Amino acid sequence: MALNERRNVKELLSEMSTSEKARYLWEYYRYYLFGFIIVVAVVVFIVAEQSGKKESALTILVLADSVNSTEVETIKQKLDEEILTEEERETHEVSIQVIPYSSNTADATTAQAALQRVAAEISVKDLDILFIDKNQFEIMNREQYFYNLNELMNENIPIDEEYAFYNTNQQVVGIAASEVPLFNQAIGSSDVIMGVIGNTQRKDKTKELLNILFEK
Numbered sequence: 001m002a003l004n005e006r007r008n009v010k011e012l013l014s015e016m017s018t019s020e021k022a023r024y025l026w027e028y029y030r031y032y033l034f035g036f037i038i039v040v041a042v043v044v045f046i047v048a049e050q051s052g053k054k055e056s057a058l059t060i061l062v063l064a065d066s067v068n069s070t071e072v073e074t075i076k077q078k079l080d081e082e083i084l085t086e087e088e089r090e091t092h093e094v095s096i097q098v099i100p101y102s103s104n105t106a107d108a109t110t111a112q113a114a115l116q117r118v119a120a121e122i123s124v125k126d127l128d129i130l131f132i133d134k135n136q137f138e139i140m141n142r143e144q145y146f147y148n149l150n151e152l153m154n155e156n157i158p159i160d161e162e163y164a165f166y167n168t169n170q171q172v173v174g175i176a177a178s179e180v181p182l183f184n185q186a187i188g189s190s191d192v193i194m195g196v197i198g199n200t201q202r203k204d205k206t207k208e209l210l211n212i213l214f215e216k
Helices: 003-014 018-052 069-083 108-123 134-141 150-153 203-213
Strands: 055-064 091-101 129-133 164-166 172-176 193-196
Touching: 003 193, 055 069, 055 108, 055 203, 069 091, 069 203, 091 108, 129 134, 134 164, 134 172, 134 193, 150 172, 164 193
Parallel strands: 055 091, 055 129
Antiparallel strands: 129 193, 164 172, 172 193
C-alpha cells in the first residue's frame, strides 16, 4: 500500500466510530485475515507433528494383498519393547508400514507406485526389512538387493531349506513369510518373502530383530 493510501485510510478511520471501524476493516481486509489464520494454523500443525514424531530405529515395509493390521500393531509393540531400551523408546520406534500390493494385480498404477516407494526408501538407505511377493523378490534378488541372513545371525537360520531363498552365491537372502515367527499370523498372502535390504544402515538392530524372530 502506498504512503498516500495509508494516510487516507488512517484519516478515514479517524472519523469513524469503533463499530464502523470494525465493519470497514472486516469488509476490506477479511481475506487477508483468513489467509493469515490459515498460514498460522499450518505452521502450528507442522511444528506439532514434527515435535511428536519419533525417529525410526528400524524400518519394516510389508507389501502384500492381505495383512492383519491388528496383528501388525501387536508386533510393533512387541518389537519396540524387545529391541529398544526404555530410554531409546522416548525418541525412537520400530516402524512397520503396510502397503497393499500384488504383482498379479490388474491395477498396474497402484503396483508401480508401491515399487517406487520401495525404491525411494532403499535409495536413501531408510529401509531395513522388506516383505514382498515372490515374483518381485526374485527380480530384486537377481539385482542383488538382499543381505546374507546367515551372516547377520552368525549362524544358520533355523528353517527348512524349502522355505529359504538363495542368491547366486548360494547364501540365504530370503525366508518365506509363513516361516517367520511373529509375522506368519499377520500376513495372509501365500507367496510373500522376507529379506534384509543390503544397504541397511541399522545392522545392529536388524541382527537383534532376527535373533528375536528365530530365537531357539
